[in-house]
Amino acid sequence: MKRPAKKRVAPKLPDTKEPGTEYSFFENVYAVARLIPKGRVTSYGAIAKYLGTAKSARLVGYAMNGAHGQKPSVPAHRVINRNGLLTGRHHFNPPEAMQQRLEAEGIKVKEHQVVDFDKLFWDPAKHLGI
DNA sequence: CGATTGACGTACG
DNA sequence: TCGTACGCCAATC
Numbered sequence: 001m002k003r004p005a006k007k008r009v010a011p012k013l014p015d016t017k018e019p020g021t022e023y024s025f026f027e028n029v030y031a032v033a034r035l036i037p038k039g040r041v042t043s044y045g046a047i048a049k050y051l052g053t054a055k056s057a058r059l060v061g062y063a064m065n066g067a068h069g070q071k072p073s074v075p076a077h078r079v080i081n082r083n084g085l086l087t088g089r090h091h092f093n094p095p096e097a098m099q100q101r102l103e104a105e106g107i108k109v110k111e112h113q114v115v116d117f118d119k120l121f122w123d124p125a126k127h128l129g130i
Numbered sequence: 131c132g133a134t135t136g137a138c139g140t141a142c143g
Numbered sequence: 144t145c146g147t148a149c150g151c152c153a154a155t156c
Contacts, residue, residue, distance in 0.1 A: 061137035088137030
């Protein structure tokens with residue numbers, strides 16, 4: 001009953017040049033990102049691993065590039081690197097928005113780094129019971 | 131179809 | 144312990 005996004009299926013719809021028509025690995029990433037509870041954070045590698053492509057953590061971040069403007073709010077600010085560093089903050093608009101959102105959820109951020117990242121870390125594979 | 135990129139991660143020095 | 148190099152997979156040009 002869990003695992004809303006497991007299989008790495010990529011229907012790859014035709015055309016797909018318009019926003020909102022992303023039917024691919026990206027959509028899986030968005031789905032998992034939206035599953036991140038408020039006040040929690042996860043890493044690209046964790047999502048990638050959950051999707052089955054543990055070694056493609058870069059793809060997760062790459063997919064997040066399309067997360068901006070998505071109709072369903074994709075909490076990309078909850079997805080950070082393995083070091084707990086807000087590496088993608090520069091991609092936000094403004095870049096400081098990422099830290100602001102995290103703090104708004106009760107997450108402390110110091111020097112672009114999540115405090116107690118180890119405690120706030122939310123593993124989809126573990127939490128969703130992969 | 132081939133080459134390049136990428137919000138990472140791990141290995142090696 | 145810190146810095147640098149390589150690899151991974153999918154998307155984009």
